[in-house]
Amino acid sequence: MARVRVMGAGIIGLAVADELLRRGHQVEVVDPSPGSGASYAAAGMLSPVGELWYGEEALHALGHEAAELWPDYAARLGVALQRGSVLAGADAGDMAQIDRRLKLAGSHHEQAVALERAELLEREPGLGRVLGGAWLPDDHSVDPRAVVAALRNRVRVADTAQTIEPEVTVWATGTQLPEPYSALVRGVRGEILRLRLPTADLPRHTVRAWVHGEQVYVVPRAGGEVVVGATQEEHDAPPVVSAEAVWRLLDTARRLLPALDRAIFVEATARDRPGTADNLPLVGPTHEPGVLLAAGHFRHGVLLAPLTARLIAEQIETGGVEPAVDPRRMAARVKQGAGR
Numbered sequence: 264m265a266r267v268r269v270m271g272a273g274i275i276g277l278a279v280a281d282e283l284l285r286r287g288h289q290v291e292v293v294d295p296s297p298g299s300g301a302s303y304a305a306a307g308m309l310s311p312v313g314e315l316w317y318g319e320e321a322l323h324a325l326g327h328e329a330a331e332l333w334p335d336y337a338a339r340l341g342v343a344l345q346r347g348s349v350l351a352g353a354d355a356g357d358m359a360q361i362d363r364r365l366k367l368a369g370s371h372h373e374q375a376v377a378l379e380r381a382e383l384l385e386r387e388p389g390l391g392r393v394l395g396g397a398w399l400p401d402d403h404s405v406d407p408r409a410v411v412a413a414l415r416n417r418v419r420v421a422d423t424a425q426t427i428e429p430e431v432t433v434w435a436t437g438t439q440l441p442e443p444y445s446a447l448v449r450g451v452r453g454e455i456l457r458l459r460l461p462t463a464d465l466p467r468h469t470v471r472a473w474v475h476g477e478q479v480y481v482v483p484r485a486g487g488e489v490v491v492g493a494t495q496e497e498h499d500a501p502p503v504v505s506a507e508a509v510w511r512l513l514d515t516a517r518r519l520l521p522a523l524d525r526a527i528f529v530e531a532t533a534r535d536r537p538g539t540a541d542n543l544p545l546v547g548p549t550h551e552p553g554v555l556l557a558a559g560h561f562r563h564g565v566l567l568a569p570l571t572a573r574l575i576a577e578q579i580e581t582g583g584v585e586p587a588v589d590p591r592r593m594a595a596r597v598k599q600g601a602g603r
């Protein structure tokens with residue numbers, strides 16, 4: 264049994280703490296503002312296929328592995344898992360984007376089925392003027408706030424460090440790593456909206472779309488919430504919601520899903536995604552004995568949470584390291600403080 268302090272109670276710190284507690288370790292979690300970071304904003308898409316991109320094979324492999332953990336993980340936490348996603352496009356240029364994704368999925372042996380307009384509308388009758396799309400049966404979604412709440416029921420979080428003399432400290436503080444690691448993660452702002460629709464008007468699945476070149480996603484929740492996201496912007500200022508982002512997201516989303524005109528506007532949120540230089544998270548040991556990182560999960564922290572929790576537990580128990588996410592790959596940046 265190890266004595267472990269976890270700094271940070273976003274989805275990553277909480278998932279790590281829960282996994283360690285389950286394995287019988289002594290754990291203290293410290294966060295003055297639990298669940299208030301990027302995890303509060305996240306849409307909750309578990310999208311190893313929809314997020315596939317060129318040159319991101321290692322990230323895809325991790326995402327694929329994590330996605331396979333989610334059905335059991337969600338069941339254990341008592342959180343609903345919404346299954347499958349569609350891609351949709353409004354014009355020929357948008358369809359070229361979808362074609363590219365279909366080819367990428369095929370080359371990574373992932374399931375993705377092209378849909379004619381009629382087939383797409385059969386799956387998602389509420390869509391507006393779309394030309395066609397694709398069905399991604401293995402891209403699911405969860406409500407990250409429900410996941411955080413379920414984890415917080417299992418893990419006690421303190422404002423300040425107090426109860427244990429830790430043998431291991433895990434920094435799971437999202438964009439806010441301590442020195443000398445702070446330069447390994449940078450904030451990438453995301454703005455996202457939450458609205459409410461009558462359940463009959465909700466899309467049946469997550470819809471990721473290109474609408475005349477504008478990208479948008481719409482994630483439905485059983486209770487009537489619909490999440491519309493998201494912007495992505497490199498910046499140095501605190502994350503605030505810009506009027507332009509609200510306007511652009513709503514304008515694109517209502518062209519995709521006209522019923523959104525009847526929605527109740529609930530919330531616009533901005534948070535920083537914790538980005539790294541290679542878009543891969545930092546999970547595992549540092550050059551300091553007893554100091555581990557579980558940070559830098561960028562666009563995929565919800566998806567990767569159960570996998571990161573397992574990797575940290577295995578590191579503590581066996582010393583095992585997953586090379587693709589080993590924080591020591593960034594050693595030069597730690598010394599030079601040149602992560603940005």
Ligand SMILES: Cc1cc2nc3c(=O)[nH]c(=O)nc-3n(C[C@H](O)[C@H](O)[C@H](O)COP(=O)(O)OP(=O)(O)OC[C@H]3O[C@@H](n4cnc5c(N)ncnc54)[C@H](O)[C@@H]3O)c2cc1C
Nearest residue numbers: 271273274275300301302306307308437453563564565566
């Ligand atoms: C708009 C948006 C949409 C997203 N959508 C998705 C999605 O669909 N799917 C997906 O997988 N991911 C998504 N993400 C990414 C995901 O939100 C992040 O990767 C994930 O939330 C990171 O979790 P975290 O626990 O590392 O960080 P955070 O949630 O930011 O938590 C960090 C915690 O550390 C605490 N903290 C900071 N400093 C200290 C300190 N010194 N001591 C103690 N505690 C401290 C903070 O209070 C905070 O609670 C999205 C992100 C954004 C912004």
